[in-house]
Amino acid sequence: MSETGKAIRVALLGCGTVGTEIVRLLTEQADDLAARVGAPVELAGIAVRRANKPRPGVPAELLTTDAAALVTRDDVDVVVEVIGGIEPTRDWLLSALEAGKSVVSANKALLAEHAGDLFAAADASGADLYFEAAVAGAIPLLRPLRESLAGDRITRVMGIVNGTTNFILSAMDETGAGYAETLDEASRLGYAEADPTADVEGYDAASKAAILASIAFHTRVTAGQVHREGITAVTPADVAAARGLGRTIKLLAICERVATDDGESVAVRVHPAMIPRSHPLAGVNGAFNAVFVEADAAGQLMFYGQGAGGAPTASAVLGDLVAVARNRVVGGRGPRESAYADLPVRPIAQAATRYHISLDVADRAGVLAAVAAVFAQHEVSIAAVRQEGRSADASLVIVTHSAPDAALRSTVDKIAGLPFVHEVVSVMRVEGEEK
């Protein structure tokens, strides 16, 4: 391939961990990138919040604090956004797209709320909008979902998409320690941010789930429509209960196509759940991410790799950059937003999942019958029960069949008030098994 094309000029927004890696790779791999794109790829400018911070390896003459001016400059073809935040980033990207610049973004929070606006601006000018790095870091996931599986019918996407919570849950599983103590350790090791809220409360995973569901089901889903529970309430008792059942606890993002009487809908949720230790997702530890995809024709697929970090995220960004740059060189565009199916998004109260419930109860006859009666009253069907006497009291472990969230909550409330129930030790959703 001859490299005769006019250079593709890139405006980079943000020069933190990821941005610095992008600058490094653009420089070190310039020849390879030029050969793959069919034209040299050059940095036109780098927008940063503070221009005078030392940035080794970053050409100082390219730095600017005026992102708004940079993104619409005539000599810019593509805007790469790794600066984060909703505003003013959204405005910058809209201006860029309106001016016909293609955009590559790693901004999950922005895409999970405003993908519609951004795609509309891209369509109006014929620009590209790519954001592989927004979900699961280096793992090629959005491109496979929206291109490789474009001829298939995806029914389910279930994955571990947040490294911080996976690190914490893996550590709790290994050590038996509590959540707060393990979070402190994760912070000390650099696996949790100073303010870990977005990770541990599930906001980050919910944004990613919204993006995955939108692509998988050709339906616009925003982060606010995702049922979200974080890991802050996971206890050592939950972890021990999971272990006793041959299971482990993971924070899962689950996007499902649900058939109902009035047609299909989409359910998207993020919550901790017990999965069997034999499940492929159970072996995904620490900062790794993995996503399990089920489609009618393809069957089960799994994608695994590093979900965050400077270099892995930069890899995903550069893959997109090569694609949009190549589209500039040879003509053509990448996929547009595909939201034609426009399925309704179901509230969690209607979502049916299986549950595990561990109780400390008095060790006497009739307890199981009474507890089972409460389940029956609420029409929650029991799949398995295990009862173990321990001198004065007993442990009762129940796994339900698939039941609506609301019915399960009422059941547990009622059971907690029974006189012979000493304690509700653990209530946790169960995933990764046949329903």
Added chain:
Amino acid sequence: MSETGKAIRVALLGCGTVGTEIVRLLTEQADDLAARVGAPVELAGIAVRRANKPRPGVPAELLTTDAAALVTRDDVDVVVEVIGGIEPTRDWLLSALEAGKSVVSANKALLAEHAGDLFAAADASGADLYFEAAVAGAIPLLRPLRESLAGDRITRVMGIVNGTTNFILSAMDETGAGYAETLDEASRLGYAEADPTADVEGYDAASKAAILASIAFHTRVTAGQVHREGITAVTPADVAAARGLGRTIKLLAICERVATDDGESVAVRVHPAMIPRSHPLAGVNGAFNAVFVEADAAGQLMFYGQGAGGAPTASAVLGDLVAVARNRVVGGRGPRESAYADLPVRPIAQAATRYHISLDVADRAGVLAAVAAVFAQHEVSIAAVRQEGRSADASLVIVTHSAPDAALRSTVDKIAGLPFVHEVVSVMRVEGEEK
């Protein structure tokens, strides 16, 4: 997305298991495909070898035995090839590409030998050539390698890409049975073809390895350049030896970027190897495929799913069909052949791998010293030794550091001739560990 575009007309070559699935999906999912492509996708004709065979669900009026005429017909936009074979399939696809028809092929043997010619024909007319289904069935793998990782530097691709051999090796590991007996069982269950040569001798995996290496390293690699060993020589003793070391045996396709004094080269090989049971590939059983990719920035990635079968293969074909049809509708082209790096392909004799060797030896002093001396003479460095006395004789298990194939072969020949060596029980490459 409005569906106002002129229909994209598809010529299908082959109507066996995969072709029938493609016809079914094109019919059942016609509305979804039209929405995703931006135009209806219609079958223009189906070329088959025997027109009068009963084919339930396949419109009889579309059948023809004249593939050569079909592929260049004016009303055909895209040719989908699932008929297999080298000639005359190659001629048909060249004619189609020369006539400006885009081609989607699942033909690994053809692509592994003639990708260069086919890409040249596609370039000359501006047509697309896609072949995701040629490697690892439904698993999105070629698109991630050639697009998602286009901004990264891939260093290694290692995978299980043949379901038949994986089924046989998994079964041998479970039952301890021999190769011939297990092959019979696989045939009976439909996991092995009547003539299993292409699978069990590694030809199928070698074609896939050539395709993977070509894309990963931007270098044209053909099947003939792949070092190939099948599984027919794997013995129950090998399987038992692996098990004793916490390992399992898989037929691996390995594509590596190798740094040498005179620059970089590429090594591509297919052979059985022991891998640790803790390795992600060790858990890939039966007809599933999985491919492990290592890249400088992305780090380690794994892709997992069904490697063969009608529906999974059809899923991959239809994903490509949507892409090439969409390129017709919106303009633009998919990636061309990328062989600019043009790295030399190294012969296996120069490839360095680790080896496991199990010996039955006389149980007396000095045996280990004598064996170790032979390794030292051949400059093969020993990583670990385990010796176990068993009354009159002893078992000696050696794992080497990375050593050239040629040096290892000479070492084993020499050791086999030593008077106190009763038997060379097992010699097997070791992969999936730090070197």
